[in-house]
Amino acid sequence: MSARRAATGGDPPGYPRELIHTILVDWGATLRIRPIRPDDEAGLRELFERLSTRTVFQRFFRAWRKLPEEWYPRFVQVDYEQRLALVAEVDGAEGARLLGVARYEPTDTDGVAEVALVVEDSWQGQGLGRRLLEAIVDAADKRGIHRFRADTLSDNRRILKLLAQTVNIESSTTEQGVTELTFVPRPRGA
Ligand SMILES: CC(C)(COP(=O)(O)OP(=O)(O)OC[C@H]1O[C@@H](n2cnc3c(N)ncnc32)[C@H](O)[C@@H]1OP(=O)(O)O)[C@@H](O)C(=O)NCCC(=O)NCCS
Numbered sequence: 001m002s003a004r005r006a007a008t009g010g011d012p013p014g015y016p017r018e019l020i021h022t023i024l025v026d027w028g029a030t031l032r033i034r035p036i037r038p039d040d041e042a043g044l045r046e047l048f049e050r051l052s053t054r055t056v057f058q059r060f061f062r063a064w065r066k067l068p069e070e071w072y073p074r075f076v077q078v079d080y081e082q083r084l085a086l087v088a089e090v091d092g093a094e095g096a097r098l099l100g101v102a103r104y105e106p107t108d109t110d111g112v113a114e115v116a117l118v119v120e121d122s123w124q125g126q127g128l129g130r131r132l133l134e135a136i137v138d139a140a141d142k143r144g145i146h147r148f149r150a151d152t153l154s155d156n157r158r159i160l161k162l163l164a165q166t167v168n169i170e171s172s173t174t175e176q177g178v179t180e181l182t183f184v185p186r187p188r189g190a
Pocket of ligand 1: 054056058059115116117118119120123124125128129130150151152157158159
């Protein structure tokens with residue numbers, strides 16, 4: 001979606017425009033973070049097709065060469081309350097390109113949402129993951145969801161460090177190479 005389109009409407013029902021914001025990543029590029037839309041399906045497919053096997057494995061715990069087609073409609077259709085995804089995008093000559101996604105989904109435990117995120121390989125390590133994590137946790141918090149879970153591979157030092165720096169971790173359990181963390185937002189200014 002272009003910046004112009006972001007500003008001109010055609011929004012799906014309940015689209016929370018207040019979550020649209022621009023960010024600067026570490027080396028100075030300006031990106032936009034915004035709620036996902038049903039018409040992001042093609043952009044999301046392109047993003048996932050650009051991911052390295054390692055990144056796919058770290059996100060989905062399996063080296064999918066292609067994600068199952070039926071996942072995409074579910075990824076892009078959210079209710080913006082109990083299920084929400086935020087995308088990061090950059091404008092280019094050929095239009096906007098998705099660079100990363102953060103989402104939360106309900107879990108079996110009341111009041112606890114599962115958070116997952118991914119950033120395109122060439123954009124990793126530049127602060128984008130941190131901004132996406134902060135934005136998704138903040139959006140959830142504003143929707144009355146204050147406790148979270150994330151499942152990560154136990155050797156995924158980057159996400160473990162990112163979570164440790166960004167949120168308050170309440171518990172961490174590891175089984176068969178997968179670490180399950182529960183966490184709450186860090187109070188502002190802490
Ligand atoms: C995890 C992920 C989303 C983080 O996004 P990112 O844009 O790379 O994260 P950031 O640039 O904000 O960096 C986060 C922190 O990790 C640190 N970091 C970067 N590379 C690292 C590495 N190889 N090992 C350990 N820490 C690393 C950064 O230094 C940063 O810490 P800092 O704030 O002290 O500098 C991204 O790397 C990714 O998509 N990984 C694959 C999918 C995945 O692992 N998802 C998580 C499971 S749900």
